[in-house]
Amino acid sequence: MRRRMTTGAIAIAVAVLALGVFAATGFGSSGPHSTALKKGTITVGYGNNLTGFLAAHDVLISNGALLAVQQINAKGGIGGKVKIKLMLRDVKSRPDTSVQVARDLMNAKVNVLILPCNTDYQVAMAAVANPRGQFMLSPCNGDPTVASKYGNYWPVGMAGNAQLAQLANYAKLRKIKKVYVLDAPQMLYVHLMAKYFKKAAPSRGIQIVGSDDIPFGATGFPQDYSAIATKIKNESNGAQAIMTGLFSPFVDFLARDLRRAGVDIPVLGTDGMDTQLNLTTGKDAVNGYAFTTFGFPDKGSPTARFYAQFKGKFGASPDGTYPALGYDTIKVLEAAVIKSGGINGKVIQSALANGMTVHGALGRIRYKGSNQHNPVNIVAAVQIRNGKFVKALKGVPKKVPAP
Structure with missing residues (x-):
C-alpha cells in the first residue's frame, strides 16, 4: 500500500x-x-x-x-x-x-x-x-x-520587545501618530507583540486609539474577519494604522476583509508576515503594509x-x-x-x-x-510595495521597552 x-x-x-x-x-x-x-x-x-x-x-x-x-x-x-x-x-x-x-x-x-x-x-x-x-x-x-x-x-x-521598538520607530518615521491595536490574549505570541507595541508607542509620540481581540481556538485563528473590519471602520477614532502580531495567512485574510469593509489604512505587523505567502494570499490588499523581521538581504x-x-x-x-x-x-x-x-x-x-x-x-x-541570555540583534522594518519587500529600517533599535 x-x-x-x-x-x-x-x-x-x-x-x-x-x-x-x-x-x-x-x-x-x-x-x-x-x-x-x-x-x-x-x-x-x-x-x-x-x-x-x-x-x-x-x-x-x-x-x-x-x-x-x-x-x-x-x-x-x-x-x-x-x-x-x-x-x-x-x-x-x-x-x-x-x-x-x-x-x-x-x-x-x-x-x-x-x-x-x-x-x-x-x-x-x-x-x-x-x-x-x-x-x-x-x-x-x-x-x-x-x-x-x-x-x-x-x-x-x-527579542520581542526589541522587534516592537523597531516597529514603533517605523511608525514614527511614517508620521503615524494614531494606531488601532488587534490583540489575541489566548495566543501568547500575538498578545506579547501587542503588549510591547503599546509600551514602545508613547516614547515615539504614538497614541493607541482603539483595540479589539481576535478569537483563537483549538484549530487556530479564524479565516473570517469581517466583524472586526466593520468594528474598526465604525470605531477607528482617526487611526492611521492597525498594529497586530497576527501572521500569514491569517493577517492576509484580515487584509481582504478590511478592504471589503472600506478600511484603507495599513497594517503594521511582525515577523509572521515575512513570507511570500503574505504576497500570494494578501495580493493587492497588503500593498503598503509593513512588518518587522530578523534581517534583510541588502546588497x-x-x-x-x-x-x-x-x-x-x-x-x-x-x-x-x-x-x-x-x-x-x-x-x-x-x-x-x-x-x-x-x-x-x-x-x-x-x-x-x-x-x-x-x-x-x-x-x-x-x-x-x-x-x-538575550542576545543583541539587528531588527529590520520592511514595507510591502507593489508586490515586493522593501527595506525601510535596519539596525539595533534603541529605546527598547522593558519586557
Whole structure:
C-alpha cells in the first residue's frame, strides 16, 4: 500500500535531498579547528511544527537548520571534529504534542534541544526540559522573559520587545501618530507583540486609539474577519494604522476583509508576515503594509550572500528570513562548542554565559556575557510595495521597552 506524505513531510524530504547537493559550496565556513575538541558526535533534538497551522513558518526555520548541519558535517563537523546528528521531530502545531516530543528527545539523551518558533510551545517545552538540566536553544525570542524563568534556555533571534521598538520607530518615521491595536490574549505570541507595541508607542509620540481581540481556538485563528473590519471602520477614532502580531495567512485574510469593509489604512505587523505567502494570499490588499523581521538581504550583506547561494542550489531565494534564522541557530551552537571545547550542555552554556559574538547569515548576534541570555540583534522594518519587500529600517533599535 502506498502511503501519502503530508505537505510538511514533503517539504522536509525535499530539503534533505537538496541539502546533499548544497553542502559542497556552503555559506561561510565551519570556523577554526579547535585543539580542545575531541572527535565525536553531538546529538541535537529539534521539535518543530512541520504540520498544522504553524508549519508555514516553522518548516522554513528547520530547513535552514538542516542546511547548516549539512554544511558543517561536510567539512568534518564542528571544528573539523564533531559531527552533528540532528533529530527533527514534528510537534504538529499542538501544545500537548510539543511536550511529549520534548520528553521523547530528552529520553534519547540529546545534548541540545532546539525549540519551535511559537512562544506558547517554547514555554511548554522549556517547562519540562529545564528541571532536567536540558540545554535549550530557541530560534525565536518573542518573550524575552522566558530566559529569566528557565536557566537552560538560550534564544538566538531578536527579542520581542526589541522587534516592537523597531516597529514603533517605523511608525514614527511614517508620521503615524494614531494606531488601532488587534490583540489575541489566548495566543501568547500575538498578545506579547501587542503588549510591547503599546509600551514602545508613547516614547515615539504614538497614541493607541482603539483595540479589539481576535478569537483563537483549538484549530487556530479564524479565516473570517469581517466583524472586526466593520468594528474598526465604525470605531477607528482617526487611526492611521492597525498594529497586530497576527501572521500569514491569517493577517492576509484580515487584509481582504478590511478592504471589503472600506478600511484603507495599513497594517503594521511582525515577523509572521515575512513570507511570500503574505504576497500570494494578501495580493493587492497588503500593498503598503509593513512588518518587522530578523534581517534583510541588502546588497553585499551576509544575508544577501546566504540568499544567493540558497537560490543557486534550490532555484529560488529563501522565503523570507526564516531559513537564515534556523541556519544561525546551528551557527550559534557551532561557535559555542568551539569556544567551550566540549559538547556537554553545561559546558556549551558556559561559553554563551561568558559572552560571545556570532557572525551569521542575519548579521551579528552578540551575547553580552554576565549570564545574560538575550542576545543583541539587528531588527529590520520592511514595507510591502507593489508586490515586493522593501527595506525601510535596519539596525539595533534603541529605546527598547522593558519586557
